[in-house]
Amino acid sequence: MAxxxxxxxxxxYHAVLDHIHPEPTSFIRKYIFxxxxxxxxxQYFITGAIFFxxxxxxxxxxxxxxxxxxxxxxxxxxxxxxxxxxxxxxxWFVVIPLLTGAFGNFVMPMQIGARDVAFPWLNLVAFxxxxxxxxxxxxxxxxxxxxxxxxxxxxxxxxxxxxxxLWCIAVFLIGISSTMTGINFMVTIYKMRAPGMTFTRMxxxxxxxxxxxxxxxxxxxALGAALAALFIERVFGVPFYDxxxxxxxxxxxxxxxxxxxxxxYIMIIPGFGIISEVLPTFARKPIFGYKMIAxxxxxxxxxxxxxxxxxxxTSGMVPWLQLPFMIITMVIAIPTGVKIFSWMxxxxxxxxxxxxxxxxxxxxxITFTYGGLTGFFLAAVPADYHEHxxxxxxxxxxxxxxxxxxxxxxxxxxYWWPKMTGRMYNExxxxxxxxxxxxxxxxxxxxxxxxxxxxxxxxxxxYDPQFQFWNQFASISSYVMALGTVLFFxxxxxxxRNGKKAGPNPWGARTLEWMVSSPPPYYNFKKIPAxxxxxxxFGNPLPYLGLDAAPGATEATPTSxxxxxxxx
Amino acid sequence: xxxxxxxxxxAFIGALVVFTFAxxxxxxxxxxxxxxxxxxxxLLGLMAFGCVLVVLASFGxxxxxxxxx
Amino acid sequence: MAVxxxxxxxxxxxxxxxxxxxxxxxxxxxxxxxxxxxxxxDVVLFSSYIFAYIYLRNSIQPxxxxxxxxxxxPRLDTAFAxxxxxxxxxxxxxxxxxxxxxxxxxxxxxxxxxxxxxxxGLGFLGGQGYEYxxxxxxxxxxxxxxxxxxxxxxxxxIHVFLGVCFLFALWIQTQRGVYTEHRFFGxxxxxxxxxxxxxxxxxxxxxxxxx
Numbered sequence: 001m002a003x004x005x006x007x008x009x010x011x012x013y014h015a016v017l018d019h020i021h022p023e024p025t026s027f028i029r030k031y032i033f034x035x036x037x038x039x040x041x042x043q044y045f046i047t048g049a050i051f052f053x054x055x056x057x058x059x060x061x062x063x064x065x066x067x068x069x070x071x072x073x074x075x076x077x078x079x080x081x082x083x084x085x086x087x088x089x090x091x092w093f094v095v096i097p098l099l100t101g102a103f104g105n106f107v108m109p110m111q112i113g114a115r116d117v118a119f120p121w122l123n124l125v126a127f128x129x130x131x132x133x134x135x136x137x138x139x140x141x142x143x144x145x146x147x148x149x150x151x152x153x154x155x156x157x158x159x160x161x162x163x164x165x166l167w168c169i170a171v172f173l174i175g176i177s178s179t180m181t182g183i184n185f186m187v188t189i190y191k192m193r194a195p196g197m198t199f200t201r202m203x204x205x206x207x208x209x210x211x212x213x214x215x216x217x218x219x220x221x222a223l224g225a226a227l228a229a230l231f232i233e234r235v236f237g238v239p240f241y242d243x244x245x246x247x248x249x250x251x252x253x254x255x256x257x258x259x260x261x262x263x264x265y266i267m268i269i270p271g272f273g274i275i276s277e278v279l280p281t282f283a284r285k286p287i288f289g290y291k292m293i294a295x296x297x298x299x300x301x302x303x304x305x306x307x308x309x310x311x312x313x314t315s316g317m318v319p320w321l322q323l324p325f326m327i328i329t330m331v332i333a334i335p336t337g338v339k340i341f342s343w344m345x346x347x348x349x350x351x352x353x354x355x356x357x358x359x360x361x362x363x364x365x366i367t368f369t370y371g372g373l374t375g376f377f378l379a380a381v382p383a384d385y386h387e388h389x390x391x392x393x394x395x396x397x398x399x400x401x402x403x404x405x406x407x408x409x410x411x412x413x414x415y416w417w418p419k420m421t422g423r424m425y426n427e428x429x430x431x432x433x434x435x436x437x438x439x440x441x442x443x444x445x446x447x448x449x450x451x452x453x454x455x456x457x458x459x460x461x462x463y464d465p466q467f468q469f470w471n472q473f474a475s476i477s478s479y480v481m482a483l484g485t486v487l488f489f490x491x492x493x494x495x496x497r498n499g500k501k502a503g504p505n506p507w508g509a510r511t512l513e514w515m516v517s518s519p520p521p522y523y524n525f526k527k528i529p530a531x532x533x534x535x536x537x538f539g540n541p542l543p544y545l546g547l548d549a550a551p552g553a554t555e556a557t558p559t560s561x562x563x564x565x566x567x568x
Numbered sequence: 569x570x571x572x573x574x575x576x577x578x579a580f581i582g583a584l585v586v587f588t589f590a591x592x593x594x595x596x597x598x599x600x601x602x603x604x605x606x607x608x609x610x611l612l613g614l615m616a617f618g619c620v621l622v623v624l625a626s627f628g629x630x631x632x633x634x635x636x637x
Numbered sequence: 638m639a640v641x642x643x644x645x646x647x648x649x650x651x652x653x654x655x656x657x658x659x660x661x662x663x664x665x666x667x668x669x670x671x672x673x674x675x676x677x678x679d680v681v682l683f684s685s686y687i688f689a690y691i692y693l694r695n696s697i698q699p700x701x702x703x704x705x706x707x708x709x710x711p712r713l714d715t716a717f718a719x720x721x722x723x724x725x726x727x728x729x730x731x732x733x734x735x736x737x738x739x740x741x742x743x744x745x746x747x748x749x750x751x752x753x754x755x756x757x758g759l760g761f762l763g764g765q766g767y768e769y770x771x772x773x774x775x776x777x778x779x780x781x782x783x784x785x786x787x788x789x790x791x792x793x794x795i796h797v798f799l800g801v802c803f804l805f806a807l808w809i810q811t812q813r814g815v816y817t818e819h820r821f822f823g824x825x826x827x828x829x830x831x832x833x834x835x836x837x838x839x840x841x842x843x844x845x846x847x848x
Binding site for chain 2: 666669670673676712714715716717718719720722723724726727729730733734737825828829832833835836838839842843846847848
C-alpha cells in the first residue's frame with residue numbers, strides 16, 4: 001500500500017506464509033505431539049541430550065577400560081558392544097538429529113521468516129521416530145548389543161548377537177526420520193522464504209541446512225537399503241554379504257559408505273552454518289566471503305557423493321579406482337579451506353567479544369582444521385595403508401566429530417539458548433566450561449594420533465603395554481571432558497532457575513530470529529517481514545521491512561487464528 | 569504355436585499400442601511447464617523406451633544369446 | 638506490484654476466494670515438490686539394490702546365471718516377462734489418460750481409465766505371482782541370483798501393490814467428491830507414483846531379463 005524505498009523485494013507474494021496454525025491449548029498437543037517447529041526442535045534437543053549423556057557414559061567406560069593394557073573392567077565381548085553402541089548412538093542419535101532436527105527446526109524457519117516448516121505433520125512423525133528408534137537401539141543391550149563397530153561390517157555382523165537386528169531396525173527408523181526431515185527442510189527453504197529473501201540473502205545457517213538436505217534424503221536411503229539387506233540376510237538367510245554363499249562383504253562397505261561419507265557432511269555442514277552465524281555476530285563484522293561460504297557448502301555436499309570409497313582403500317578394491325577417489329577426497333579440502341579462511345578473515349580486525357559462543361567458534365576453527373588435516377593424511381592411499389584401522393583414525397574422526405560437530409553445537413546452544421528460553425546463562429561458568437572441554441578434548445585425542453602411528457589398532461579391549469602411558473593420559477583427560485559436560489548441564493539448569501532475562505536480542509545479531517521476543521511466540525512473526533539484504537552488514541540499518549513490533553514489545557496474538565487452507 | 573510364441577506376439581502388439589499412446593500422451597504434455605508435467609514427460613518417455621525394449625525382446629534381439637526358460 | 642510486497646495487501650484477515658486460490662496453489666506446489674523429492678529418495682532405494690545386483694553379478698560371480706552345486710541356473714522366462722511388462726506399461730499410459738480426463742472434467746472417461754489402470758496393475762501382480770511360481774532359480778534365500786531377483790522385484794511388487802491401493806483410495810475420494818476440476822493434487826501424486834513404479838520396472842526388466 002504505502003510506497004516504500006527503492007530496492008524493495010519484488011518476489012512473489014507468499015499467501016501461504018500468512019497461514020497460522022491454531023495455537024494448541026491442551027498440554028499434549030502443545031508439548032508432546034506439537035506440530036510447531038520450535039517445540040519439535042526443543043524436543044529434539046532434549047531427546048538428543050539424553051542420548052548424548054548415555055553415549056558419553058559409554059565413552060567413559062571405554063576410556064576406563066583402556067586405563068590398563070589388560071583391560072580394566074570389561075570382557076572383550078562386552079567392550080565390543082560398548083564401543084559399537086557408543087559410535088552408533090553418537091552418530092545417528094546425537095549429532096545428526098541435533099544438527100538437523102534440533103537446530104534446523106528451532107532456528108531455520110525463523111531465519112527465513114516463516115511461521116513453520118512446509119510439512120508440520122511430517123515433522124511431527126519424523127521427530128517421534130527418533131526417541132522410538134533410540135529406545136530400540138538401547139534395548140539391544142538386553143539381548144546382546146551389536147559388537148562389530150558402528151560400521152557393522154559383515155561377515156562379523158552376520159554372526160553378531162541378536163541385538164544387531166534391533167540395531168538395523170533402529171538405524172533404519174532414524175534413517176526414515178532423516179529422510180523426512182531432509183525433504184521437509186528442502187521444500188521449506190526453497191518455497192517458504194519471506195518475500196525478498198533471495199538465495200543470496202539467506203543467513204548462512206540456512207545455507208548450511210539447505211546444502212545438507214540432499215544428503216539427508218538421497219544418501220540416507222542407500223543406508224536403508226544396506227540395512228534392510230543386512231536384516232534379511234540375518235533373519236531369512238538371503239545371501240548378499242556372505243562370501244561363502246556368493247555374496248560380498250565389500251558390497252556392504254560400498255552401500256554403507258555411500259551413505260556414511262555424505263553423513264559426515266550431514267554432521268558438519270549445519271555446524272559450519274552455526275559458526276558462520278556466531279563469528280560475525282561476535283566479531284561485529286560482516287562475514288567475509290558470504291557467497292564463497294554459501295557455495296562451498298553446496299560444493300562439499302555435491303562432492304561428498306563421490307568420495308565414499310576412500311574408506312575402503314584396504315578392503316580390496318580395484319587399484320585404478322583408488323587414485324580418483326583419493327584426488328576427489330582431497331579436492332573437498334578446497335571448499336573447506338575456503339570456509340576456514342573466510343572465517344579467519346571474519347575474525348581479522350574485528351572487535352571480538354569473547355563470549356562463550358565466540359570461544360567455541362574459535363575453538364572449532366582450531367580443532368576442526370586439525371581434524372581436516374589428519375583427514376588429508378588418511379585420504380592419501382599410501383599413508384592410509386599404514387593408518388587404516390589404527391587409533392589415528394579414531395583421533396581423526398573425533399577431531400572432526402567432537403572438535404567439529406559437537407563444538408559447533410556447543411557454540412550454537414550457547415548462542416541460541418537466550419532465544420530458546422528467554423534467559424541468559426552464567427557467562428563465567430560458560431567460559432570455564434569451554435576451557436574444560438577444549439583442553440580435555442585435545443588432551444584426550446591428540447595422543448591417539450601418536451598411538452595410531454605407532455600401530456595401536458582401534459576396537460581392541462587390550463593393548464601392548466608400551467602404549468600404556470598415553471592411554472592413561474587420554475583416559476584421565478577424558479574425565480576432564482566429562483566434567484565439562486556435567487558443568488554444561490549444570491549451567492543450563494542454573495540458567496533456567498536463576499538466569500537473568502535475555503530480551504529479544506542479547507548479542508546484537510541481525511538475523512530474523514532475533515527480531516522477535518525470546519522465547520518466540522508460537523506464530524514467530526506477527527507479520528511476515530520483507531527482506532532487503534543479507535543480514536551481516538553490521539553498522540547498516542537492519543534490512544527488514546514490516547517488523548512493526550519493535551524488539552521487546554509485547555506482541556499481540558493475530559486476530560485470525562487460522563486461515564482455511566484447502567487440503568486437496 | 570507354443571506358449572512363448574503367443575506371449576511374444578501379444579507382447580509385441582501390446583508394446584506397439586502402448587508405445588503409440590505413450591507418444592500421444594507425451595505430445596499432449598510437451599508444451600506444459602509445471603514440475604509435475606516435466607517429471608511426467610521424463611517418465612512417459614522412459615515408458616516408451618520400455619516398450620522398445622519389449623519389442624526387442626519379442627524379436628529375440630535381447631537378451632543376446634536368446635532367453636526363455 | 639513491488640510495493641504491495643513489503644506491506645502485505647492481504648493478510649490473515651481476508652477470506653476472499655482469490656486468496657484461497659493463491660494459498661491452494663502455493664501449498665500444492667510445496668506438496669508436489671515434497672512428493673517429487675520422495676520419489677527421488679525412492680529411486681535411490683532401488684538404485685542401491687540395482688548397484689548390489691550389478692556388483693554381485695559383475696565383480697563377484699565368474700558366470701551368470703551363477704553355478705550352484707555344479708549346475709548353472711536357468712535364465713528367466715523373457716517371453717512372459719515381456720508380456721507382463723506391456724501390461725504394466727499399459728497401465729501407466731491409461732493412468733496418464735485418466736488424469737487427463739479428470740483435467741478435462743470428463744468423469745465417465747476418468748472412471749473407465751482409472752479402473753483399467755487398477756485392473757492392469759492387479760494383472761501385473763498376478764503375472765508376477767505366476768513368474769515367482771515358475772522361476773527355477775533356487776528361491777529367495779538360495780543364492781545371490783534369487784536373492785537379488787526376489788528382493789528387487791519383490792520390493793517393486795510391494796510398490797505396485799501399494800500403488801494399486803493408492804489408486805483405489807484415490808478413486809474412492811473422487812466418488813466422494815473430494816477433488817474438483819481445479820484441485821486434485823492427490824490424483825497428480827498418484828499418477829506420478831504410478832509412472833515412477835512403471836519406470837522402475839523398465840530398468841528391472843532390462844537388468845533381469847534382457848541383460
